[in-house]
Amino acid sequence: TGNHWGYGKEDGPSVWHKNYPVAQGDRQSPIDIVPHQASHDPSLDPVVLNYDQCTSTKISNSGTSVVVEFDDSDDRSVIRGGPLDNPYRLKQFHFHWGGKGCHGSEHTVGGNSYASELHLVHWNAVKYKTFGEAATAPDGLAVLGIFLETGDDHRWLHVITDALYTVKYKGSVADFKGFNPKCLLPSSLHYWTYLGSLTTPPLHESVIWVVLKEPITVSEKQLGKLRTLLFSGEEENERTRMENNFRPPQLLKGRKCCCFYH
């Protein structure tokens, strides 16, 4: 119905352009990051995450991912520095992942994809009044991308995976207070940055991407719990497992990807 989109054959990334023509724009995400072609920009500052006062409010199944929301009524949780001219407020984080044994990150590195990718979505509350307004502005959003690779259990991810049963179906929402995403960060904040877009419709070209080089490690078992979520709602008789909810890399179209070491 209408602008409904998904990750299936009929409604997936290859047909999004029909309802969202910007899908074929000049600054679409994700991209394949080629480390040796990324220019080292000495003017770039370290990225700074102030997540200390950060607490989550709720967890929900958006029908395309699992989303943890935050109270963004003040600057208690912000990302600043790096390529950013202002502090950007944390609004939500969500994941993209593959199917059993298949990789599911959105960005790729030298053509290689990771098992999954975590997106921490922030908005420029200095220049824009609401998230919705920022989401349509060229410098409105800053998304921190963190790769997940499989290995040992992640020490803190179980807090999220243990709550997934409460949001199994599309449209479900549950309380999810007190989770601080700083426990999901890798040890290094070395990053790549480039100008891109939302990786899901409406695909607005409003994202300054900051993609961390160092992945975090989660277990296959923990990733498998993400796949117990459903794309479908409780009322639907079709039960479609939520997996492979990633968009493949898009054309660079002349963009430069910069990198920062500190």
Ligand SMILES: O=C(O)Cc1ccc(OCc2ccccc2)cc1
């Ligand atoms: O991280 C990503 O996948 C990009 C992304 C970031 C934010 C986001 O929020 C949903 C949304 C944004 C703007 C308008 C309507 C809905 C949707 C996608």
Ligand SMILES: [Zn+2]
């Ligand atoms: Zn995302």
